[in-house]
Amino acid sequence: MILIIGAKSDIAKKCAHEYAKNGYNLTLASRDILELQDFASDIKIRHNINVILKEFDITKFETHQEFFESLEKKPFGTIVVSGYMNEQSICESNFKESLKTINTNFTGAVSILNIVAKHLETKKEGFIAAVSSVAGDRGRASNYIYGSSKAGLSAYLSGLRNRLYKSNIQVLTVKPGFVNTKMTAHLDLPKKLTASPKKVASDIYKAVEKNKNILYTKWIWKYIMFIIKSIPESIFKRLNL
């Protein structure tokens, strides 16, 4: 069974199709499972698999242990897709928004993945994939609250990978560049650099199959971010990125 956290997002829905297509049963966790009911029936019928819907709020840390215990079948793979992004200027002036960003993207993921990791360690097989972002590779003035929350997540996943390696558990850090989703619908994204949620999902599936550690999607972001990371801070601070 594959557990997808933050199942209402566009990337999560495509991941659900990707795994269902390959014969996996699913547990879809989301704050609003009523809205996912038709989606779940659809995926169940189309791919002839089982789908369970579970209410889950990634920012309600205290509920996470109970949530995981309530899963009748424990997941072989867990994919965390939950994410929150508001405008940088709003986050700067409104700490509540900063906190929401950090709690959704970082603290919440840490909370649930601590629990999942502990379980997988006893099983000695399985995987964890979490959607971080290229924005976490370097803080930029235009998006550093979101970026730093994702940087935290990337660092966490890197440590987790190091820890779980001994237990034969794969940890995949997914770093999408631009993606056409509800979250970015208002932005005017450059076509060549923008992936569809379907592409991100199929890249995730393939990267898990190939036992990869870090996935940039589209692949070109690996090189873009390499350049961005190589710029000396003394120059970088003057740039308008």
Place this chain on the structure above:
Amino acid sequence: MNLKSWGLYPKIKSKVFPLINKTQLSKLLSSNKEFIPYGNGKSYGDSALNENIIHTKKYNFFLNFNEGTGLLHVQSGVTLDEVIEVFLPRGWFIKITPGTKLITVGGAISADIHGKNHHIDGCFSQSVEEFTLMLGNGEIKTIKKNDELFYATCGGMGLTGVILDAKIYLKKVNSKYINQTTIKTKNLKHTFEVFEKYQDLPYSVAWIDCLSRDIGKAIVMVGDFRDDNNLDYKKDKNLNIPFMFPTFVLNKFSVKLFNYLYYKKAPKRIEEKKVSIDSFFYPLDKINNWNRIYGKNGFTQYQFILPKESSFQGLQEILSKIASSGKGSFLAVLKLYGKENKNYLSFPIAGYSLALDFKIEKGVFELLDTLDEIVLKHGGRMYLAKDARMSKETLHKSYPKIKEFLNIRKKYNLTDKFNSLQSKRLDI
């Protein structure tokens, strides 16, 4: 945006509103605009075209399936193609399917489509248990068999509201193959005899060579599902016509040649073989955008049906008219039909129907008007899902239940809310 119908004629610029959910649709309908639902754009003429279009194709969740009864509940944008891909491997097939699987369930209901098994199983509405319909005021009604809105909506060309979801019965099958028998006939009389002889087989259709001197010479194909437990179905790869053919490519000579070769292809007088469901039911789906072969001006498909008693006489007259006009028809499909149903605007009546394509060119509309007169004289009518040009007088004369249809449009305040170029042309 330029949404097109399959015939690429007529052309209109339209605003496209995707159907996302019920709340959004009801809000959309509360504006003072008029709309027409549009599924997958496979109706040939102007029945799904207007300035404001409700695009339903992405409203396509499978909602439920009952393994015991074969009852499938889907949103209206699901295509028959999707249903087959999901269910044929599990031993189920669409009960009534037209010559393309690339249509939505909503579209299948609206045109009350029929297929090669009409003489036995009737129209698509026969397989529909119930559906939900959003009226112009946002009210959602569940429509069951025998409701007046069922009779009006099945075949009602989207003019009674937006179909949201439907429960349809699938049929149990045990193969992805059809046992097909192909019979070459000499003339129209012989073709009719072959249809009658094989009428106990569920599927039958004939390809007629309209330009031949032997009027009604045909290749009749009949068949049924095999029973070989081979359900390992995967879609065939498609060919593509990547650009518009210049309009001169299809002419009297190239079509004659095609028809000659096609007739020649069936080697013996009677031949049996095992064919895939895709090549039996959907030979043209293999070529994406085949409508481009007619060129940028587009084409119209002329499909009429005549009552059985006047079929022979009428078809003789019409086929000789077409042969003498020399207007090219790439496809001419003849078929025997069963009983008429109760729906107000469903096309089929017991008799024979012929469907032919005409490239839009000088003189075509005049020719078709002449053919209309012959069809009317023999008590027949034309299919709305194909039509882009018939006159309102022709329609009102040939569909006797048009009054009931118009009454429903009035009764539920649909006349100002749902309109297509076709409904305005035909005054319905």
